Amino acid sequence: NAGVTQTPKFRILKIGQSMTLQCTQDMNHNYMYWYRQDPGMGLKLIYYSVGAGITDKGEVPNGYNVSRSTTEDFPLRLELAAPSQTSVYFCASRTSGAGNQPQHFGDGTRLSIL
Amino acid sequence: AQKVTQAQTEISVVEKEDVTLDCVYETRDTTYYLFWYKQPPSGELVFLIRRNSFDEQNEISGRYSWNFQKSTSSFNFTITASQVVDSAVYFCALSEAMEYGNKLVFGAGTILRVKS
Numbered sequence: 001n002a003g004v005t006q007t008p009k010f011r012i013l014k015i016g017q018s019m020t021l022q023c024t025q026d027m028n029h030n031y032m033y034w035y036r037q038d039p040g041m042g043l044k045l046i047y048y049s050v051g052a053g054i055t056d057k058g059e060v061p062n063g064y065n066v067s068r069s070t071t072e073d074f075p076l077r078l079e080l081a082a083p084s085q086t087s088v089y090f091c092a093s094r095t096s097g098a099g100n101q102p103q104h105f106g107d108g109t110r111l112s113i114l
Numbered sequence: 115a116q117k118v119t120q121a122q123t124e125i126s127v128v129e130k131e132d133v134t135l136d137c138v139y140e141t142r143d144t145t146y147y148l149f150w151y152k153q154p155p156s157g158e159l160v161f162l163i164r165r166n167s168f169d170e171q172n173e174i175s176g177r178y179s180w181n182f183q184k185s186t187s188s189f190n191f192t193i194t195a196s197q198v199v200d201s202a203v204y205f206c207a208l209s210e211a212m213e214y215g216n217k218l219v220f221g222a223g224t225i226l227r228v229k230s
Contacts, residue, residue, distance in 0.1 A: 101164075105158065
């Protein structure tokens with residue numbers, strides 16, 4: 001009963017490095033989302049996808065890229081890491097049914113840029 | 115534009131006290147959905163409850179209860195007889211029916227500290 005799996009759980013990057021945060025779900029959900037959570041703040045939407053091959057920008061997309069080649073996977077790419085990207089990143093998924101279906105979240109990736 | 119306000123940044127109570135977490139929202143859509151999530155100190159986000167805009171019934175689940183009032187655009191969460199395990203950050207969130215992708219807008223969260 002894996003649900004939404006995020007890897008890695010923790011990572012430290014140097015300024016200018018790049019990395020990919022992985023997200024996989026086994027619930028056959030069409031909708032997937034990436035959020036960042038800064039200290040004392042709520043979650044801000046970075047990118048989302050309503051199905052394989054379809055992605056859209058959220059509220060704070062600058063500095064990030066995504067792809068959705070399969071229903072299961074929704075990786076988030078940081079190309080040139082900056083200190084402002086230090087945050088906790090959450091991936092979520094939900095069914096494409098009625099709008100009241102909740103999003104299911106992974107355990108998060110804690111990322112520090114030094 | 116949709117907006118969720120959780121005015122209480124942090125609340126501290128003593129075990130067994132009742133506590134209410136406030137959530138006020140703004141939306142132009144007539145059909146929308148409200149959610150509460152819990153984030154315990156371990157960091158994961160746990161779904162607690164959802165409410166459709168056309169269903170104004172209050173709900174009780176054990177020590178938890180939710181009061182949805184459309185007239186005041188509020189969806190408040192009450193914990194009765196709080197316990198130390200209730201210590202967490204609680205988020206209220208809103209999704210509009212007409213919003214492409216059913217995106218959620220989150221409030222800033224309320225930190226609840228329950229002391230023994």
